[in-house]
Amino acid sequence: MFKRKRSAPRLGEVIRKTQLSPNMLRVTFGGEAMKGFPTDAASANIKLLLPQAEHDHAAYIEALNGTGTKPIKRTYTVANYDADSNELDIDFALHSHAGPATAFALNAKLGDLVGIAGPSQPKLVNKDADWFLIAGDMTAIPAIEANLRYLPDNARGHIVIEVQDDNDKRDFAKPDLMQLTYLLNSKPEDGGSILAETVTSLEWLPGTPSVWMAGESSGVREVRTYLAKTKLLDRRCRYTSGYWQIGQDEDDFQLVKRSEPDI
Numbered sequence: 312m313f314k315r316k317r318s319a320p321r322l323g324e325v326i327r328k329t330q331l332s333p334n335m336l337r338v339t340f341g342g343e344a345m346k347g348f349p350t351d352a353a354s355a356n357i358k359l360l361l362p363q364a365e366h367d368h369a370a371y372i373e374a375l376n377g378t379g380t381k382p383i384k385r386t387y388t389v390a391n392y393d394a395d396s397n398e399l400d401i402d403f404a405l406h407s408h409a410g411p412a413t414a415f416a417l418n419a420k421l422g423d424l425v426g427i428a429g430p431s432q433p434k435l436v437n438k439d440a441d442w443f444l445i446a447g448d449m450t451a452i453p454a455i456e457a458n459l460r461y462l463p464d465n466a467r468g469h470i471v472i473e474v475q476d477d478n479d480k481r482d483f484a485k486p487d488l489m490q491l492t493y494l495l496n497s498k499p500e501d502g503g504s505i506l507a508e509t510v511t512s513l514e515w516l517p518g519t520p521s522v523w524m525a526g527e528s529s530g531v532r533e534v535r536t537y538l539a540k541t542k543l544l545d546r547r548c549r550y551t552s553g554y555w556q557i558g559q560d561e562d563d564f565q566l567v568k569r570s571e572p573d574i
């Protein structure tokens with residue numbers, strides 16, 4: 312996997328908002344500073360650098376340049392970047408605690424400017440695997456969609472996606488032999504997810520899979536342990552990433568993540 316060179320944050324301009332489904336809001340960024348954004352970044356993550364309450368515009372710009380109080384950081388996925396139109400799509404799963412990133416997406420107006428750092432390297436399955444297991448909640452949908460576009464046409468395996476509302480189910484283009492299962496959890500912030508239970512009871516196909524899973528961290532942790540300890544699946548065959556944690560904002564959650572044992 313390649314590492315990208317770290318570049319200075321760009322100031323992305325909000326050019327469109329699209330309600331993709333009841334709980335998924337797409338914000339499209341453009342403007343001069345987005346030009347040259349990597350075209351191979353779908354599924355990679357970026358950091359949204361949001362102003363602190365104390366920042367006026369000048370202090371915010373200084374913060375983006377590394378002086379003064381740091382901006383608020385939140386991690387999101389590159390859903391698409393189209394170089395011809397110079398448009399970057401970020402899809403926000405809306406949740407009832409509405410932290411700074413969700414509030415930003417809900418309240419963003421055309422012309423608003425926001426700092427965007429990254430992208431990282433893409434988070435994609437290994438195309439050469441015998442089969443694929445792809446799972447996640449709504450925060451993982453942008454990366455799951457990118458992975459489905461990346462899979463070979465003859466890919467087979469399972470896709471499990473937890474959504475908040477029946478109308479959040481979308482008709483993703485996918486290889487025919489990838490079986491898609493939707494699960495419903497109307498209040499992810501209250502727990503009650505059956506994503507891990509469902510994933511760990513899926514039929515295990517012959518050969519070596521490439522597993523990709525992201526979402527609420529306790530479910531991801533459960534699946535990671537199952538893959539490592541029960542299925543003895545080499546870590547190079549699995550990407551399992553907690554994208555958020557019930558009861559913790561991203562700042563606290565990132566600290567916990569860094570202290571987790573590597574299995």
Ligand SMILES: Cc1cc2nc3c(=O)[nH]c(=O)nc-3n(C[C@H](O)[C@H](O)[C@H](O)COP(=O)(O)OP(=O)(O)OC[C@H]3O[C@@H](n4cnc5c(N)ncnc54)[C@H](O)[C@@H]3O)c2cc1C
Pocket residue numbers: 356385386387388389401402403404405406407408409410411412413414449450451453454499500552553554555556557558559560561562
């Ligand atoms: C690599 C990576 C990629 C990600 N990509 C995306 C993406 O493309 N789209 C996306 O929507 N999210 C994505 N996330 C998740 C997103 O960063 C978190 O949901 C983040 O906490 C949202 O920030 P916030 O400011 O709204 O809430 P925070 O201030 O971080 O948290 C406030 C409260 O909201 C709760 N909360 C946070 N997220 C959720 C949620 N999804 N559902 C219910 N409660 C929640 C927290 O537990 C906390 O109690 C990604 C995370 C990572 C690590």
